[in-house]
C-alpha cells in the first residue's frame with residue numbers, strides 16, 4: 001500500500017519533470033516563480049501575502065500541467081486536424097490564460113505599490 005503510494009508520487013513527479021523539460025511555458029513559469037519568491041523575500045511579504053502568492057503560483061502551474069496533459073491526450077486521440085481537437089486545445093489554453101491573468105492581478109496588488117515606492 002505504502003509502496004504503491006510512493007510509486008504514484010514518483011509518477012506524478014516524473015510528469016512534472018517531463019512537462020518542465022518539454023514545455024517552454026512551464027519553463028517560463030519556473031523562472032517567474034523564482035523571481036516572484038525572490039521579490040517576496042526582498043520586500044519581506046506578510047503572511048497573508050505569501051498565502052496569495054503561493055496559491056497564485058500553484059494554480060498557474062497546475063493549470064499549465066493540466067493543459068499539457070490535455071494537449072497530449074488530444075494529440076493521441078486526434079493527431080490529424082479536427083475542429084473539436086482544436087476547440088479542446090483552445091479551451092485548455094484559455095484555462096491557463098484566465099489563471100495567469102488572475103495571478104498577474106495578485107502580483108500587481110502585492111508588488112505594485114512596493115515597486116512603485118521603490119521607483120518613486
Ligand SMILES: Nc1ncnc2c1ncn2[C@@H]1O[C@H](COP(=O)(O)OP(=O)(O)OP(=O)(O)O)[C@@H](O)[C@H]1O
Nearest residue numbers: 071078079080081082083084085086087089090093
Ligand atoms: N489536431 C488539431 N486539430 C485542429 N486544430 C489544432 C489541432 N492541434 C492544434 N490545433 C490548433 O493549434 C493550436 C496550438 O496547438 P498546440 O497547443 O498543440 O501547439 P502546437 O502548435 O502543437 O505546438 P506547441 O505546443 O509547441 O506550441 C491549438 O490551440 C488549436 O487551435
